[in-house]
Amino acid sequence: MAHIHLGEGSFPLWAVALWTLVGVTLIGIVVYRLRRGGIKTHQIALAGIGAAASFAVFQLNLPVWGGIHMNLTGLVGILAGPALGALIALVVNVFSAALGHGAVGLLGANTLVNATEAIAAYYIFRTLLRMDWDVFPATASAATIGLSAGAVLMGAIIVVSGVNGSALPRADLTVAVAGLVGLNLGVAVVEGILTGFVVQFLASVRPDLLDLIDRERGEEDPAGVAA
Amino acid sequence: MTTLSNHVPDPRLITAYAEHRDSPVHRVNAWTKFGTVGALVLAVTVADSLPVLTGLYAATLVVYGVAGLPYRRLLYWYTLPLLFVVSVAVPLAVLEPGTPIGGALGTPLGALSVTWQGAILFAELSCRSLTVVTFALAATMTTRYADVAYLLGRVLPTPIDQVTLLTYRFTFVMVETLEALVRAVLARGATLSEFWANRRTYARILGMTLLTAIERSERLVKSMEARGYDGDITLYGDVPRPPIREIVVLVAVYAAVVGYALIAVYGVVSL
Numbered sequence: 001m002a003h004i005h006l007g008e009g010s011f012p013l014w015a016v017a018l019w020t021l022v023g024v025t026l027i028g029i030v031v032y033r034l035r036r037g038g039i040k041t042h043q044i045a046l047a048g049i050g051a052a053a054s055f056a057v058f059q060l061n062l063p064v065w066g067g068i069h070m071n072l073t074g075l076v077g078i079l080a081g082p083a084l085g086a087l088i089a090l091v092v093n094v095f096s097a098a099l100g101h102g103a104v105g106l107l108g109a110n111t112l113v114n115a116t117e118a119i120a121a122y123y124i125f126r127t128l129l130r131m132d133w134d135v136f137p138a139t140a141s142a143a144t145i146g147l148s149a150g151a152v153l154m155g156a157i158i159v160v161s162g163v164n165g166s167a168l169p170r171a172d173l174t175v176a177v178a179g180l181v182g183l184n185l186g187v188a189v190v191e192g193i194l195t196g197f198v199v200q201f202l203a204s205v206r207p208d209l210l211d212l213i214d215r216e217r218g219e220e221d222p223a224g225v226a227a
Numbered sequence: 228m229t230t231l232s233n234h235v236p237d238p239r240l241i242t243a244y245a246e247h248r249d250s251p252v253h254r255v256n257a258w259t260k261f262g263t264v265g266a267l268v269l270a271v272t273v274a275d276s277l278p279v280l281t282g283l284y285a286a287t288l289v290v291y292g293v294a295g296l297p298y299r300r301l302l303y304w305y306t307l308p309l310l311f312v313v314s315v316a317v318p319l320a321v322l323e324p325g326t327p328i329g330g331a332l333g334t335p336l337g338a339l340s341v342t343w344q345g346a347i348l349f350a351e352l353s354c355r356s357l358t359v360v361t362f363a364l365a366a367t368m369t370t371r372y373a374d375v376a377y378l379l380g381r382v383l384p385t386p387i388d389q390v391t392l393l394t395y396r397f398t399f400v401m402v403e404t405l406e407a408l409v410r411a412v413l414a415r416g417a418t419l420s421e422f423w424a425n426r427r428t429y430a431r432i433l434g435m436t437l438l439t440a441i442e443r444s445e446r447l448v449k450s451m452e453a454r455g456y457d458g459d460i461t462l463y464g465d466v467p468r469p470p471i472r473e474i475v476v477l478v479a480v481y482a483a484v485v486g487y488a489l490i491a492v493y494g495v496v497s498l
């Protein structure tokens with residue numbers, strides 16, 4: 001899960017207002033679409049418990065480069081879909097900010113980044129499955145690309161906003177942020193591979209969660225196709 | 228050995244402090260604390276002076292202490308917020324134009340040195356971040372579960388409020404599930420000390436956590452529908468309006484922040 005790797009107060013006021021507005025607009029669209037379709041109880045339950053699981057997973061310290069934490073945003077997007085994935089991203093960010101991780105003023109920007117990861121991962125995963133990719137490479141690629149998109153967006157948000165109190169020109173700020181984005185791209189690959197293994201495991205025990213039953217039946221029943 | 232991290236606040240510990248301790252901060256109305264977080268976010272965003280930011284940070288540390296909360300744990304919990312500050316502020320401290328501190332280090336790309344302006348920027352960013360982190364933790368560790376749930380239910384629109392309330396309720400369950408899975412894996416002889424060698428074990432732990440979450444959500448749907456869920460999780464608690472003295476203090480805080488911004492930062496109003 002790529003974050004805006006800046007603490008509270010790092011963006012000027014106009015940027016805080018801008019990203020809050022963009023974040024609210026995105027979530028507004030998601031809520032409108034969900035309400036228009038009639039919100040089902042199972043959607044509420046899945047989003048609520050999915051966000052709780054994502055938040056809980058963040059408590060696990062993975063021994064990579066001295067220890068990293070993940071929220072598996074790509075995985076959440078693949079399992080819950082783009083709309084619920086965006087809602088989960090918002091809720092996880094709200095809880096993270098309340099516990100001092102992330103920033104209250106940057107909720108809009110953080111949600112934008114994480115929702116992008118979830119939405120991109122979902123659509124790429126579905127596209128790759130339609131192209132007949134296996135579950136592991138499809139998931140690992142989708143999650144890695146989705147998280148990378150989030151990391152690049154995060155860097156772009158920092159460069160557009162500028163850092164509060166810094167006199168650094170935008171070009172030099174881009175150089176400073178490039179290292180951070182590069183680090184996040186490395187984490188995206190690790191998280192992407194892990195997501196691939198997790199979904200491979202889930203597909204083996206509950207293929208219905210990923211709408212893979214029809215696909216598997218098709219593969220297992222070549223005689224029917226031949227007939 | 229990998230276990231649950233002590234760098235991330237455990238929601239169970241946070242709630243235990245809120246439910247079982249008492250202090251002057253515990254007795255402050257939840258709406259007042261919520262409003263104060265907003266004022267602090269605004270203050271650290273507009274303030275452009277290191278002494279002012281240091282003062283704000285010191286004030287939140289005092290509030291944290293008055294609430295009887297543990298400073299030692301706070302140091303652990305600062306790890307991630309500080310890591311975020313360091314990841315951007317260190318390159319900025321080197322690249323920021325200004326007067327070098329000490330000598331410059333010759334590199335193939337040119338001379339590199341930390342400037343006074345860069346060091347001050349680093350200190351400012353740290354104070355800004357840690358001020359809100361400290362107060363947010365103080366607020367959550369002194370506000371009862373029922374009050375937090377009530378605020379979430381009132382502040383957020385439907386269906387976000389419903390999702391948030393379920394998340395809040397099930398975070399504790401999911402943390403315990405994850406902890407049990409890690410403990411079980413360790414009891415069976417796994418070390419988990421290397422990620423790549425144990426990647427499938429990690430995938431199973433995380434996969435089982437998500438599977439448990441999904442199966443719980445499926446059971447929850449049945450129980451919600453059996454109880455006639457109609458898009459609203461009823462909250463029986465209530466957080467009353469803050470007492471008048473807290474409202475006065477909060478209004479004064481916002482007036483001070485806006486006044487400071489208009490006069491000292493943006494120069495819109497001159498005295």
